[in-house]
Amino acid sequence: MRATLRRITLVVWIGVAPVALSEDLASVIHASFSDSGQATLLRLEQDPLQQRCSQSRDEPVDDKIAMALRQERLNAVVFPEDGNFLGDWQRGAAVAASGRGLQSNDDPSIANGGNCYACHQLAPTEVAYGTLGPPLTQYGLRGQSDAMLRYTWTKLWDTHAFNLCSHMPRFGAQKILTEQQLKDVMAFLLDPNSSVNQPTEGSSSAH
Amino acid sequence: MAGRIKIRAQKKGELTEVKALMRHPMETGMRKDQAGESIPAHFIIEVAVLHGDQTVMQAHWGAAVSANPFLGVRFQGGQSGDAVRVVWTDNQGGTGEGETTIR
């Protein structure tokens, strides 16, 4: 009697177990693409973060899991070995303005850009900015305390450490920008002389 | 393929409205191909719209005009059934022409 019950339970469980849509989906996606320039099919393999955010439509589903993932990302942030966070803001401005890099038609021997203006307002004189992310004009008002430097670096390196399933790319963790480029972008944001931190029209000077 | 011009001409009150699509690569001469060689400049340098024997519009174009140029012109006069022509010459000595009647 017990053996039969066990067998029936097993059958019922298999019958109602949901087919993993993600497996079928992954193979359909794979079959619909082909290697193109530097953009190979390997890019379609999702890491756990991409998987979770895709499944939850970019909403973190469970608080415990979300906290664990965020902590994991925080632990994985690589800070500059020499302890120096700030590079050259003018080079940083160029990184922010460049939208090239990692596309199938991009030359891999040329440095990637950050394409920051695609989503953010930055220097007040640049009107061609996107609105997918919050404005960062006069970001430097926040000062350069150790905490602010580490916070800003972490946002650039892997924003999911603070904002899980954010739409912002992981410029450090995904090796989109080099350490030097990140330092230059840091300066672009935080250097008081940077164009980002110049007064906007009709307002008084920042300091 | 070079030389193709599609034209429409229509009376709009006192005016005749001419629209033309020219098939031309309009190469600036600044681009390089896959091998790194410069693609030679190839663009329309003169274009004219003629109503019968009369030139109603003449223009000097250059490398700044995009590929497959679209031209819209309105001129005074013209009657249904009149012939309208568009002609062009490019920097390599090529020519193109197209003709239609005003509707």
Next chain:
Amino acid sequence: MMVPRWWLLLLMVVPALADEGIFDQYRDLMGDDNPAIFVIDEGEEFWVQSQGPSAVTLEACDLGLGAGVTRGAYAQFPRYFADTDRVMDIETRLLYCMETLQGRDREVIAAKPYSLRGDFGTELEALVTWLAAESEGMTIAPEQAHPKERAMYAMGEEIFFYRAGPHDFSCATCHEQSNKRIRLQQLPNLTEHTEVAEAYGSWPAYRMSQGLVRTMGWRLQDCFRQQRWPGLTFGSEVSIALQTYMAVNAAGGVMTAPGLKR
């Protein structure tokens, strides 16, 4: 009548202003001048042109409303076809007709379906433009009666939210919010009916920056390139699934294609 000079000034000022209204004004000035009108003519010419080893035209092609019926057909794509037992978009269906009616080699056409820069427009682009014009003003009404059609929608939705590549981009990264733009380009929210209807209904479109009419299939390929994904295969399941997702979200809206875009 001289074109008033002030509107030339408008053209010079357009790139410097973030105000979306300026682009609408520019389009109003163009009036009904859309270079696509000529591509429509080219498409119709291809439809009645004998081609291929069979030396027949495409006039017997069944686009879902019966052999040779072109009016209103585009508005009901993507749809399931019994003769292929699969859901197809307009481009894959045209390819099927070229192959089966005209005896042409599908691989040759699929190898270069879209123009490269400086080209004069491909046959497929012209046909899609003409067929879209044959549905102009009609209600967007993709078929969703067949289980495969509904499965295609569900898959399209999954793909829409699928994050991948070095930038972790999905379609949703740019297209699931309203009133956002990337640089100065307004982004339609493809999950919201009014916005996706306006977006979906205006493709294929003459793209001024391309100097060519571009199709929705091309648009998807270019999206994935910018998302840092590998190359989307022409006529693939992903392409058809995403078109289905958009078309169904847009259902009830109006076809305005061929459109005019930057």
